Amino acid sequence: MTIPEALRAHALAAKGFMPPDEGDALYEAAVAASCGAPGLAMLEVGSYCGRSTVWLGAAARAAGTVLFAVDHHRGSEENQPGWEWHDPSDVDPRIGKMDTLPMFRATVHDAGLEDVVVAVVGQSPTVARVWSTPLSFLFIDGGHGVEPARLDYELWTPHIAVGGTLAIHDVFPNPADGGRPPYEQIFLPAIASGRFVETSATGSLRVLRRVAEH
Ligand code: SAH
Ligand code: MG
Numbered sequence: 001m002t003i004p005e006a007l008r009a010h011a012l013a014a015k016g017f018m019p020p021d022e023g024d025a026l027y028e029a030a031v032a033a034s035c036g037a038p039g040l041a042m043l044e045v046g047s048y049c050g051r052s053t054v055w056l057g058a059a060a061r062a063a064g065t066v067l068f069a070v071d072h073h074r075g076s077e078e079n080q081p082g083w084e085w086h087d088p089s090d091v092d093p094r095i096g097k098m099d100t101l102p103m104f105r106a107t108v109h110d111a112g113l114e115d116v117v118v119a120v121v122g123q124s125p126t127v128a129r130v131w132s133t134p135l136s137f138l139f140i141d142g143g144h145g146v147e148p149a150r151l152d153y154e155l156w157t158p159h160i161a162v163g164g165t166l167a168i169h170d171v172f173p174n175p176a177d178g179g180r181p182p183y184e185q186i187f188l189p190a191i192a193s194g195r196f197v198e199t200s201a202t203g204s205l206r207v208l209r210r211v212a213e214h
Pocket of ligand 2 (some may be wrong): 017142169170
């Protein structure tokens with residue numbers, strides 16, 4: 001299952017951090033997830049300017065469901081001024097804080113995905129604590145610090161239906177390749193819990209299937 005070429009072009013044109021091969025794998029995993037948990041919604045934590053959102057919105061459309069895209073649009077720690085992954089054009093000069101919501105909206109609009117992508121603008125733990133809609137697919141690519149990653153694991157993964165899928169970005173088992181929290185706070189606990197088994201790996205993307213309720 002591959003993403004329609006026109007949509008893929010929009011994904012590649014969008015600003016962001018999702019490499020093309022990992023985006024294609026994300027699309028494939030999300031479409032496949034809808035077979036394991038038919039009809040249920042998909043959710044992404046960490047949309048930034050909407051790059052991964054295009055692959056996942058396209059998958060939601062193919063699966064006949066919707067994608068919730070959760071982000072406070074104020075940037076992660078590593079996106080702030082002085083950090084490695086900062087882009088000055090992401091800052092709203094009026095308040096001196098990042099605001100990526102306008103770019104996100106432009107990406108989703110231009111890709112023609114406004115009928116399937118629902119932006120949820122807020123802090124991930126705040127949204128997760130009141131969330132009650134079961135998910136066929138959860139993609140975690142939000143804050144990569146220890147506490148944000150731990151909270152995303154703890155608060156979001158219970159919402160994945162058995163048979164559904166958890167995808168995690170920036171998983172680096174080798175410390176030389178990148179930061180630890182997505183691996184140590186999300187991937188390892190998911191496997192250790194016995195609720196998830198790994199089904200594929202592409203670059204730093206890990207795809208896990210939920211096999212048990214507890
Ligand atoms: N998936 C994107 C990249 C996401 S970058 C792509 O394909 O390019 C990480 C994003 O997570 C940032 O936009 C940041 O604002 C968001 N984020 C980090 N911590 C968050 C939190 N606690 N709540 C909501 N969003 C958060
Ligand atoms: Mg990422």
